[in-house]
Amino acid sequence: MTSPRAEFTPHMEHYTFVLEDQPYLGYFQYGGEKTPVYTTDRHGFRATPGPGGQRATVGDDRPAGPVRVLAGSSAVFGVGATSDAATISARLWNAYAPRRPWLNFAGQSHNSVQELLLFTLFQHELAAVEEIVLLSGVNNLVLSRLPEEKQGRHGAFFDCGPAPDGIPSTARRVEHATDLTLRHLGGWKRLADGLGAQLTFALQPLAPWVREQPLPREQALFDELDEVSNFRRFHHDISAMEVGRAYAERLATGCGELGVPFVDMNVALGEAAGPEDWLFIDRVHCTDLGYDLAARRLTEHLELT
Template structure:
């Protein structure tokens, strides 16, 4: 058994059906040697991702690989004030939207600390289960391409009319912030002896110039998820 864990992108938001999710593409096409189990939920931070796995790990057969595709939600939630962060990070819908957000460096530092702290818990569980753990920074559209495709841009603009993503996250939605975040996460993974992959770089290298990858800035199309699954299989050695 292999496990793919994370939040809404792993859950499959954006896919036209279960067969188009990353987990299904791995199991049926790109890394089919062992079954894959999707352990993910929508709008989870890193603490919730870890908790979800611990609640169900007693029901699992032997696990060979755990791939954690995550990282974006902690950075998104870093906009919230300290009183909403608590000990383990903020949650979605835990309070009103703030009038101001911390600067990008502070947001990256906070998200990195939380992600690596909870990754330490994943590492302890994986070691106890005899499983290989890999952390993958999930793709965010502006971290993959400096400019979206025209059809992606139209979707993003329409979504911006009904959400606060651009207002609150324009400062982290740059290639420079994405690479800084990836570098800090990679350093933390090295300290824990956990392999690291930046899916933003991998997806940018794999995608063609006209490949429609995203339905919004966080969630992929069927093609985008298939390319993510293919890169996981190729770059983590999941044969």
């Protein structure tokens, strides 16, 4: 019998999640990869194909002139997309906000400090930066399950130790993830101000924060993944929609204090999706349609051109 994952998302076999050890960052995509679904430049950043056969990457070729940056983790990288052309950055450049090239500035499984470090380490590759959109927030909340000794001064990261037997309270997890996200967003704000770029923070969509009842196809995929992962066991408490809204409210308040525009992509995506629209291939990563709707809603909220 064919599994739901093999039946509905056969392209996922090409997303291996095998990352290269990297100083400072911990791990990052391999450079120069070309698979049937994604391509990376010499540094490991995913390529963004553009109109008329153009292409934009952080480390290789791109059109001359100012750029826009979409930063974050695996959802920004586009895990789940069937091609480079189906990522959020590609949909922005090709369909919704085509005035400037969009660079995919993402590292899979990165927390907020790794996202900030990644930009700091590679900003020298960039020309003038007009816009930075940071689509993030979920990984910090996921990693908040780890005990205090794993958090250090700047937050835990993936693969830093075995899963704990117990987890902190939901309220503590939300508080901790909010504090870390906003602390590192302050660093982004200083960098953006120095570059003369507009910075926006968008809370990454999580399936149960977008709609409480997944489609039957989504539920089948989630159930299959739950058999081999610990998401349901360790994160059932943060999966409730009211937790997502509370997290968004705290982040929105902090963004307001920093002077950074805020968008909750869970609400935005939920408003844009039809009742039968297949949005997620797992609870964190979208289908091509999900990424396209996310790009459209970002454009509408930020009034991009």
